[in-house]
Amino acid sequence: MAENIQWLLCHICQNKTRVKIRKDxxxxxFPLYCPKxxxxxxxxxxxxxxxxxx
Incomplete structure (x- = not known):
């Protein structure tokens, strides 16, 4: 199941955000905010x- 979960990356700076997504x-x-x-x-x-x- 761990292969179906990923961190969402910021499309501006390419760092991890605080949001995870699953395959399903x-x-x-969705307003994705980058803390960096x-x-x-x-x-x-x-x-x-x-x-x-x-």
Whole structure:
């Protein structure tokens, strides 16, 4: 089961955020905040594939 869980990475600075995702999760319009670079972006997640919303 551990292979189905991943940390979400910041798309700006490539560091780990405080959010984990699983293979069976589906997220829409999630405001992902990075504590390192202090940026926030909207993302969608489906089957461990992250897409940035504009």
């Amino acid at each position: 999760m589906e997220i829409k319009n 670079c202090k940026q926030e972006i909207l993302i969608d997640v489906k089957d461990l594939i992250v897409t940035i919303r504009k």
